[in-house]
Amino acid sequence: MKKVLSFDIGGTKIAYSVIDEQGVFIKDVVKVSTPDNAEGIKNLFIKVIKENYNDIDGVAFSTAGAVNNEGTRITSFTGNLPEGYNQTDFSSLTDKPVLVENDANSAAWAEYTCGAAQGSKNVIVLAIGTGVGSGIIINGSLLKGKSGAAGEMHFPIDSGHKRQCKGCGQYDCFESFASGTGLMVSAQKVMGANATTYDVISGCQKADAVALQVFADWQNYLIKGMIMLGNVFDPEKIVLSGSMAQFIEYEKVEKAVNSSILTQPLKICPAKFENNAGMLGAAMLLIGKL
Numbered sequence: 226m227k228k229v230l231s232f233d234i235g236g237t238k239i240a241y242s243v244i245d246e247q248g249v250f251i252k253d254v255v256k257v258s259t260p261d262n263a264e265g266i267k268n269l270f271i272k273v274i275k276e277n278y279n280d281i282d283g284v285a286f287s288t289a290g291a292v293n294n295e296g297t298r299i300t301s302f303t304g305n306l307p308e309g310y311n312q313t314d315f316s317s318l319t320d321k322p323v324l325v326e327n328d329a330n331s332a333a334w335a336e337y338t339c340g341a342a343q344g345s346k347n348v349i350v351l352a353i354g355t356g357v358g359s360g361i362i363i364n365g366s367l368l369k370g371k372s373g374a375a376g377e378m379h380f381p382i383d384s385g386h387k388r389q390c391k392g393c394g395q396y397d398c399f400e401s402f403a404s405g406t407g408l409m410v411s412a413q414k415v416m417g418a419n420a421t422t423y424d425v426i427s428g429c430q431k432a433d434a435v436a437l438q439v440f441a442d443w444q445n446y447l448i449k450g451m452i453m454l455g456n457v458f459d460p461e462k463i464v465l466s467g468s469m470a471q472f473i474e475y476e477k478v479e480k481a482v483n484s485s486i487l488t489q490p491l492k493i494c495p496a497k498f499e500n501n502a503g504m505l506g507a508a509m510l511l512i513g514k515l
């Protein structure tokens with residue numbers, strides 16, 4: 226049975242474990258604080274690889290940033306990770322097979338191989354949190370594009386220069402309305418300057434009319450985006466993950482999307498995995514290539 230060491234690299238924590246070809250975590254997940262410099266991160270990788278070297282067939286990394294089509298290098302900015310981290314030459318860390326993949330793509334692959342989208346060949350996973358991340362699987366392959374950056378959820382969803390997107394600079398972009406941050410910005414316009422997503426959710430639970438409207442508008446932006454994705458990609462399933470996914474009215478959203486798309490009906494459901502999805506997906510991607 227093939228086994229790989231898999232890392233999930235975040236701005237505050239790096240997690241790792243050893244995962245087998247059936248997607249089973251055969252070692253407890255270890256979490257450590259992310260070192261504050263790129264050299265420290267590299268040294269951590271080398272130390273952990275050395276500790277596990279005799280038990281593994283390869284090393285996988287789930288990371289922020291776009292990753293090249295060879296799965297060896299990061300090709301973009303990596304947010305709150307230390308300067309220089311995105312220059313890491315992952316394949317130089319060990320003589321075993323190595324694979325690096327973007328964290329949203331990795332999480333999507335976890336849902337596709339072991340989670341909520343098992344058995345479907347065409348799947349879109351949207352991670353709705355601070356932003357909207359995505360992983361798109363078409364005909365059983367991860368959609369990477371020419372530079373590994375495919376699946377950026379930045380496209381116009383409204384008009385009238387209502388809101389400038391912090392991610393892409395364009396106005397009225399899907400991410401700037403449909404993310405958790407988008408919900409918060411919408412809430413602050415009508416519920417007060419300090420309103421949070423929590424205020425919207427708790428307001429909805431108390432049947433507050435303003436909160437219910439803010440939530441309904443946010444969900445409608447999500448629906449609009451998913452109609453576009455349904456028409457363009459014709460997926461069997463759209464899987465929703467991230468901190469906001471638990472609040473979505475799945476039945477209502479699925480019905481609304483299916484009443485507007487030109488393609489055959491699709492399913493919309495919550496993700497199976499939250500934590501460790503990136504680690505699992507990156508491991509499964511590497512195991513598929515061993």
Ligand SMILES: [Zn+2]
Pocket residue numbers: 378379380390391392393394395398399400401
């Ligand atoms: Zn944008």
